[in-house]
Amino acid sequence: MRKQQRNLAIVLWVAFLMAIAAEGLFFSLFNPDELAMVSGHEWEAMGAYTVGFFCFWGSFAVCGLLAVRLTQALPRERLRHFVQG
Numbered sequence: 001m002r003k004q005q006r007n008l009a010i011v012l013w014v015a016f017l018m019a020i021a022a023e024g025l026f027f028s029l030f031n032p033d034e035l036a037m038v039s040g041h042e043w044e045a046m047g048a049y050t051v052g053f054f055c056f057w058g059s060f061a062v063c064g065l066l067a068v069r070l071t072q073a074l075p076r077e078r079l080r081h082f083v084q085g
Contacts, residue, residue, distance in 0.1 A: 007068050015060035022056045023049065 032048035 008065075011064035011068060012061055015057055015064050018060045019053055019057035022060070023053050026052060026056075 027049065032043075032045040032052075035048065036043050
């Protein structure tokens with residue numbers, strides 16, 4: 001497996017696990033029926049859980065991918081370009 005694919009798989013798996021924990025914590029504090037009432041929308045609790053999970057998963061995945069991207073080393077040619085000015 002290529003390094004980029006491996007990094008993507010790791011980030012998505014960790015984001016998935018974090019989304020499970022975040023959703024459990026969030027919906028332990030907030031009732032989806034009360035959230036629907038406050039927002040003025042009609043939705044089922046299962047729909048709120050599903051949308052919440054995918055929002056958490058996407059957020060954690062974007063953060064993880066950004067962290068991987070920012071910590072990757074630059075190729076030597078591009079690094080020389082930045083050092084020489």
